[in-house]
Amino acid sequence: MSQSTRRGHTAGAFDIRVIIAALFGIYGVVITVMGLVATSAEDIAKAAGININLWSGIGMLIFAALFLLWARWRPIIVPETQGESSAE
Incomplete structure (x- = not known):
């Protein structure tokens, strides 16, 4: 079934994959910055x-x-429910 023949709308920002990606992205930025800035030679040796x-x-x-x-x-x-209409 092609995308154009499906009825309904996408989940968008409420898609759980987007929420998981946002959390991993935030933690990834923080940990990457810590790895670049706050990691000492002693930590790397450990x-x-x-x-x-x-x-x-x-x-x-x-x-x-x-x-x-x-x-x-x-x-x-x-999917669209019966009560929803695009003409409102």
């Missing part, structure tokens, strides 16, 4: 030479972007 905050933050940002793309490419269609 993590076997890997800046865990930086890589975790980048991973969260990629995950958020994938969720947003998924929501954009495959939107959830909310």
Whole structure:
């Protein structure tokens, strides 16, 4: 069934994937900034030479972007109910 023949509207900002992407995006930005600014050489040495905050933050940002793309490419269609009409 094509997008134009479906009746209803998309969930938009109320799609759970958008909410999850927003949360991961916010945490991803915070952790990425912490990895760039507030990580000492001692912290990196404790993590076997890997800046865990930086890589975790980048991973969260990629995950958020994938969720947003998924929501954009495959939107959830909310069917119209009998009481709704577009002529009102």
